[in-house]
Amino acid sequence: MAQDTRAAPPQRSILSRVDSAFSDAKNEARSQWGSFKTALRSPQFRVHSSSAGYCTTVSARNVVTHTHHAQVAWNRLLHRQWNLPRINTIAQAFCLSLSLRSHLLIPGIVAVTCGKLALAQKKRAPPLDPYPSHKSLYTRAKNGPIFITSLILSLIEFFILIGRAFYISCLFTPSILMGLVVELCGPRFRKLWLETVHRTLERAGPAFIKWGQWAATRPDLFPKDLCTQLSKLHSDAPQHSFAYTKKTIEKAFGRKLSEIFEEFEEAPLASGSIAQVHRASLRFQYPGQKTKSSLVAVKVRHPGVGESIRRDFVIINFVARVSTLVPALKWLRLDESVQQFGVFMLSQVDLAREASHLSRFIYNFRRWKDVSFPKPVYPLVHPAVLVETYEHGESVAGYVDGMEGHEWIKTRLAHIGTHALLKMLLVDNFIHADMHPGNILVRKKASRGVFKTKKPHIVFLDVGMTAELSKNDRENLLDFFKAVALRDGRTAAERTLKLSRKQNCPNPEAFIEEVEEAFKFWGTPEGDLVHPADCMHELLEKVRRHRVNIDGNVCTVMVTTLVLEGWQRKLDPGYDVMHTLQTMVLKTDWAKSLSYTVDGLMAP
Numbered sequence: 185m186a187q188d189t190r191a192a193p194p195q196r197s198i199l200s201r202v203d204s205a206f207s208d209a210k211n212e213a214r215s216q217w218g219s220f221k222t223a224l225r226s227p228q229f230r231v232h233s234s235s236a237g238y239c240t241t242v243s244a245r246n247v248v249t250h251t252h253h254a255q256v257a258w259n260r261l262l263h264r265q266w267n268l269p270r271i272n273t274i275a276q277a278f279c280l281s282l283s284l285r286s287h288l289l290i291p292g293i294v295a296v297t298c299g300k301l302a303l304a305q306k307k308r309a310p311p312l313d314p315y316p317s318h319k320s321l322y323t324r325a326k327n328g329p330i331f332i333t334s335l336i337l338s339l340i341e342f343f344i345l346i347g348r349a350f351y352i353s354c355l356f357t358p359s360i361l362m363g364l365v366v367e368l369c370g371p372r373f374r375k376l377w378l379e380t381v382h383r384t385l386e387r388a389g390p391a392f393i394k395w396g397q398w399a400a401t402r403p404d405l406f407p408k409d410l411c412t413q414l415s416k417l418h419s420d421a422p423q424h425s426f427a428y429t430k431k432t433i434e435k436a437f438g439r440k441l442s443e444i445f446e447e448f449e450e451a452p453l454a455s456g457s458i459a460q461v462h463r464a465s466l467r468f469q470y471p472g473q474k475t476k477s478s479l480v481a482v483k484v485r486h487p488g489v490g491e492s493i494r495r496d497f498v499i500i501n502f503v504a505r506v507s508t509l510v511p512a513l514k515w516l517r518l519d520e521s522v523q524q525f526g527v528f529m530l531s532q533v534d535l536a537r538e539a540s541h542l543s544r545f546i547y548n549f550r551r552w553k554d555v556s557f558p559k560p561v562y563p564l565v566h567p568a569v570l571v572e573t574y575e576h577g578e579s580v581a582g583y584v585d586g587m588e589g590h591e592w593i594k595t596r597l598a599h600i601g602t603h604a605l606l607k608m609l610l611v612d613n614f615i616h617a618d619m620h621p622g623n624i625l626v627r628k629k630a631s632r633g634v635f636k637t638k639k640p641h642i643v644f645l646d647v648g649m650t651a652e653l654s655k656n657d658r659e660n661l662l663d664f665f666k667a668v669a670l671r672d673g674r675t676a677a678e679r680t681l682k683l684s685r686k687q688n689c690p691n692p693e694a695f696i697e698e699v700e701e702a703f704k705f706w707g708t709p710e711g712d713l714v715h716p717a718d719c720m721h722e723l724l725e726k727v728r729r730h731r732v733n734i735d736g737n738v739c740t741v742m743v744t745t746l747v748l749e750g751w752q753r754k755l756d757p758g759y760d761v762m763h764t765l766q767t768m769v770l771k772t773d774w775a776k777s778l779s780y781t782v783d784g785l786m787a788p
């Protein structure tokens with residue numbers, strides 16, 4: 185009986201605390217309601233009648249103050265006794281809605297806010313502090329119209345994204361359906377499918393064009409014929425107006441166009457999927473200056489291209505994440521590839537990043553007399569506008585496609601291009617990853633001496649896409665090249681398996697055995713006739729078949745080497761880029777001695 189007597193007081197104490205909590209909340213609610221009615225009767229509360237209806241306006245200061253007191257009462261009640269986050273959320277939502285001036289939006293605001301907070305709240309939250317923190321919904325109530333505006337814009341953006349996803353899904357449906365049966369059909373159907381994929385990516389917009397160009401550098405993931413087709417993607421895009429160009433430049437640099445440039449060609453020289461290029465001449469820095477004005481190229485980003493690419497990247501990222509749930513596609517690690525693609529897209533859209541790449545290349549090649557890059561004109565550099573020196577010259581494509589009577593120049597171009605790539609890869613660890621002929625200019629300069637011969641000079645353009653390797657990746661890649669040079673198939677296969685931080689190859693031994701067999705054939709007199717670049721292509725095909733993962737930057741470097749080798753072979757069939765690379769890797773160490781070796785070949 186004593187025990188029961190001792191247990192009774194705590195029960196009465198709990199009940200008394202509950203009654204006290206209800207009593208305090210009730211009294212405070214009555215007090216605040218009285219204050220609120222007083223505020224409603226004040227002259228600051230005005231009701232205006234019109235033919236359309238009624239419009240009620242309340243002094244924001246009084247309403248926010250009293251709604252804050254009401255919220256404190258709610259929070260005290262909830263804090264003392266129960267954990268009811270939904271009721272508290274509704275209370276906060278009403279506080280938010282009362283802070284607005286138009287009662288017509290209150291039902292919608294409450295519904296949207298409660299729904300959004302309910303989705304965000306995965307589990308019951310602990311009781312809130314009686315006095316809400318700076319992160320609570322009440323503080324948003326102070327700036328209610330701003331919060332609601334951002335919320336409405338978020339909803340609009342969401343519906344735009346849904347519409348864009350629906351359009352993209354409809355656009356890609358034919359290519360996807362054809363791709364499901366392409367292996368069962370003949371070569372004609374496959375060619376039609378490749379052309380359909382090409383046209384679909386062109387119509388999908390700049391993000392998908394850039395994705396296609398990036399995918400063309402991943403023969404470890406996609407078939408060779410698809411990579412070849414994607415490499416033909418062109419980035420031609422409609423030109424934006426000169427009015428937009430002028431507005432963008434003036435907004436970026438805070439000065440009128442006429443104050444920056446003496447002459448500015450309204451018609452662009454070229455227009456790509458990201459930006460278009462104008463030719464202009466800079467105005468003299470000092471009044472009365474008689475020096476000839478500098479000719480510059482002005483890159484201006486297209487309107488809305490950043491938002492368009494961002495939306496498309498959200499869609500691509502979502503598809504990549506879904507693919508990780510499919511066992512047959514999990515080995516591709518598309519989520520990681522999309523992140524690498526995102527970095528690539530960022531470097532393409534941000535023109536200020538391209539300017540920093542130019543500065544780095546200029547420094548790396550400062551001692552070279554036969555290689556140069558456009559110089560960014562600081563401070564005329566902005567993420568949306570880039571001013572750089574205008575470079576004269578003709579495209580190297582003219583020499584690659586078979587210009588007659590220039591054999592010595594072609595051989596020299598092959599030599600310069602190869603050693604420039606070797607320096608980027610083996611010395612600087614900063615590689616121009618878009619070395620197709622359209623991004624390389626050639627100009628001839630007269631040599632000094634008795635015989636006035638014209639020597640070629642190479643200018644590399646469009647350095648937005650670059651690649652860098654970690655120390656471990658560089659070591660493995662160089663060991664791979666050494667193994668290829670020594671015809672050591674097992675070592676080459678083992679190093680290939682190490683070219684990824686996460687290797688998901690289902691059967692590494694089968695891959696090693698197949699590569700070893702291929703190297704044995706290449707070591708025979710018949711296999712010796714196979715070009716080293718063709719051996720590399722075949723090796724990458726085995727990588728794709730056996731689902732061997734290769735990190736994006738490593739694969740980009742390998743493909744850049746093969747692209748350079750392709751047009752170098754057309755310039756001079758007798759010049760072997762792969763052989764030169766393998767010989768240099770074997771005969772020199774890739775530390776300081778290699779730096780001196782490569783620089784010594786090209787420095788004045």
